[in-house]
Amino acid sequence: MSGADPGTSSDANFSEHEKFYLRQALTSVMKEGAGLRAPPLDDASLWARLLAVCASFRDRPLLTPQELLAHAQGERYNEEFRQAVLEGFLSRNTAFFHGREAFRFLQKKLQQNIQTSPQSTQRDSATSSRSTKVWSAACASGQEPLSLAILWHNLQKQEDTSGAEFEIYASDLSSRSIEKAKRGLYNNFDAQHGLSVSSLMSYFDQQADGGFWQAKNSLLNSIKFFQHNLLHSPPSFLPRELDWIFVPHTFDRFDANVVERVITRLASLLSSDGWLVLSPCDAEIALRAGFSEDDVAREHGLFSRATFSYPDRISGKSFALDNSASAVLEES
Amino acid sequence: MAKTCLVVDDSKIVRVMARKILEGLGFEVFDAENGQEALDFCIKSPPACVLLDWNMPVMNGLDFLKKVRSEAVGKGIKIIFCTTQTDAESVKQGMSAGADEYIMKPFDEGVIKSKFSEVGLI
Numbered sequence: 001m002s003g004a005d006p007g008t009s010s011d012a013n014f015s016e017h018e019k020f021y022l023r024q025a026l027t028s029v030m031k032e033g034a035g036l037r038a039p040p041l042d043d044a045s046l047w048a049r050l051l052a053v054c055a056s057f058r059d060r061p062l063l064t065p066q067e068l069l070a071h072a073q074g075e076r077y078n079e080e081f082r083q084a085v086l087e088g089f090l091s092r093n094t095a096f097f098h099g100r101e102a103f104r105f106l107q108k109k110l111q112q113n114i115q116t117s118p119q120s121t122q123r124d125s126a127t128s129s130r131s132t133k134v135w136s137a138a139c140a141s142g143q144e145p146l147s148l149a150i151l152w153h154n155l156q157k158q159e160d161t162s163g164a165e166f167e168i169y170a171s172d173l174s175s176r177s178i179e180k181a182k183r184g185l186y187n188n189f190d191a192q193h194g195l196s197v198s199s200l201m202s203y204f205d206q207q208a209d210g211g212f213w214q215a216k217n218s219l220l221n222s223i224k225f226f227q228h229n230l231l232h233s234p235p236s237f238l239p240r241e242l243d244w245i246f247v248p249h250t251f252d253r254f255d256a257n258v259v260e261r262v263i264t265r266l267a268s269l270l271s272s273d274g275w276l277v278l279s280p281c282d283a284e285i286a287l288r289a290g291f292s293e294d295d296v297a298r299e300h301g302l303f304s305r306a307t308f309s310y311p312d313r314i315s316g317k318s319f320a321l322d323n324s325a326s327a328v329l330e331e332s
Numbered sequence: 333m334a335k336t337c338l339v340v341d342d343s344k345i346v347r348v349m350a351r352k353i354l355e356g357l358g359f360e361v362f363d364a365e366n367g368q369e370a371l372d373f374c375i376k377s378p379p380a381c382v383l384l385d386w387n388m389p390v391m392n393g394l395d396f397l398k399k400v401r402s403e404a405v406g407k408g409i410k411i412i413f414c415t416t417q418t419d420a421e422s423v424k425q426g427m428s429a430g431a432d433e434y435i436m437k438p439f440d441e442g443v444i445k446s447k448f449s450e451v452g453l454i
Contacts, residue, residue: 095442100449188418188436192443196450197423197434206420 018069022046025072026053029085034173035231035258036089053088087176096143096150096194099248101300102277106134106244107151109275110166114159131165132243137230137266138172138250142181142215143194145170148246149219150199169238171228182225184215230262234269241271248279248301263289270305277302334360335453336379340370340396341414342388346437350383350414353441357454367391371399378405381453383435383444386415386426394429401430410451414439 014022026049027038041049050068071081097103110132136145145168152166172178191200191213204213226235230247245266251259263286266276278286280301291303337359339350351361362379364370368391370382382400386393393413400406413426414435423434433447448454 095446189438189440189443192436192439192446194446196447197427201420201423201427210419 014069018073019043019046021072022050022069025077025081026085026089029077029082030089031255033082033086034229035255035262036253037255038089049088053084083175087174094140094143094249095190096199097147098144098194099277099279099301100194102246102248102302103147103151105300105302106148106275107155110152110155111159114155114161114164130163131167133167133239133241134169134244134246135238135242135269136168136170136246137228138247139170139181139225140172140174140177141186141190142170142177142184142225143186143190144246145181145223145225146184146203146215146219147194149222150203152222153203153219154199166222167239168223169226169242170223171226173227173229175227178225178227182220184220186213186215187211188213230266231258238269240269241274242269243271243274244277245270245274246277248277248282251278251282251285259285260289263291267291267303267305272305274305275302276305334358335381336360336362336377338370338373338379338382339363340365340367340382340388340393341385342366343385346385346414350444353444354383356441357445357448367393367396367399370396374400374406374409375403378409381410381412381448381451383412383414384431386413386417386422394426397426397429397431410453412447412451 023038023041023046026041026046030036030038054064054068068081071077077085113130113132134148136148139145148166148168152168155161170181172181185207186204188211191204200213203216203219205216206213224237228234230250247266251262254262259282263276263278263282267290270276276286276291278301282301286303335358337354339347339354339361340363341347341350342365347363347365351363354361359380362373364373366388370384371391373379374382384393384397391399393415397411397413400409400411410432411430412433412435413431414437415422415426416437417423417426418436423436426434432451435443435447445454
């Protein structure tokens with residue numbers, strides 16, 4: 001089968017022995033590279049994943065599954081192989097305003113902030129400062145940070161936001177996802193998932209062929225995009241006192257042993273009354289990681305930093321919330 | 333009591349698919365094959381909402397929309413276009429004529445949920 005076009009073949013014809021190597025390689029790279037659980041792979045889904053991985057080799061788009069097998073059977077997986085596996089598994093699409101309640105809650109907080117705060121740049125908390133910093137930490141194809149930008153632009157039309165700032169940071173592990181997010185180009189189908197027609201018409205331009213919608217530069221330019229692995233320390237340019245971190249619909253594929261550490265790290269980046277946005281189904285993990293339960297969290301996946309305490313089992317001892325938390329996490 | 337939704341489309345496949353999705357969302361679903369049938373239905377027993385195709389025989393969706401909005405019973409109905417007319421000018425035209433939301437075909441449950449949520453139906 002060597003040299004076969006992976007895009008047209010429907011069966012890899014791998015032996016059971018070879019499939020074992022491939023499954024082992026995929027599982028290992030997913031876990032070590034991103035803390036992710038590889039899904040159960042029957043023969044058909046293994047083949048589909050392999051095609052996606054082959055397509056991820058940017059400079060060698062015609063890499064065959066057999067060449068991939070050679071990588072998998074090697075003593076060490078090289079960086080190119082690791083990255084391709086992650087890209088092949090990670091690329092995912094999402095929707096605008098996914099988890100709508102979190103956006104409503106953010107909007108309410110911003111309105112309170114704007115209406116109650118004097119024209120001042122003094123920063124003391126997430127609810128009273130004039131500057132709000134938000135990180136969409138697993139932004140996939142970009143709908144989440146664009147939703148944040150739309151929310152802020154809409155608010156500017158309704159309220160006097162002069163003197164207020166809204167900083168949006170957006171990252172994803174997948175370089176392909178970040179490239180797509182930066183482009184801000186969506187087909188008709190994706191563009192209307194979660195987006196009202198009025199927002200679509202206000203903030204996107206339809207392409208000449210009629211099949212795609214391009215986010216306006218005013219939105220895209222308000223977002224700082226970067227590639228980032230949540231298992232690693234965040235880049236230095238990311239503020240250390242964020243007001244909101246969005247990571248909903250992210251951890252269901254993470255390895256269970258890693259999630260608590262990631263959530264704890266994210267909590268250490270929040271301001272004293274900042275908010276972490278997870279999925280409602282992540283509540284158990286958040287509780288294990290040190291957040292205490294409240295009604296808002298339970299209902300909508302929102303966790304306040306004010307309810308967070310570092311669990312003994314992560315730090316090895318109780319300690320106050322300060323910058324040393326990150327260092328402890330690096331060691332744990 | 334379940335909210336009522338009238339699905340107006342000359343394609344049986346679309347009517348069946350929309351019915352399946354909307355019933356799953358708790359709506360009581362009725363259907364019509366063209367704008368005239370839909371207009372007669374709305375005047376007799378106005379539904380909470382209409383999922384409306386544009387291009388249909390007898391009376392198209394745009395004409396239905398204008399006519400039903402001119403009737404007293406039609407002012408409170410939430411009307412969502414669901415059409416292959418996906419160019420921006422058509423979207424503007426449909427919204428100016430009184431539509432509450434606009435779906436570009438093809439659609440799925442996620443799109444229906446999103447648009448119905450936008451207009452407060454779910």
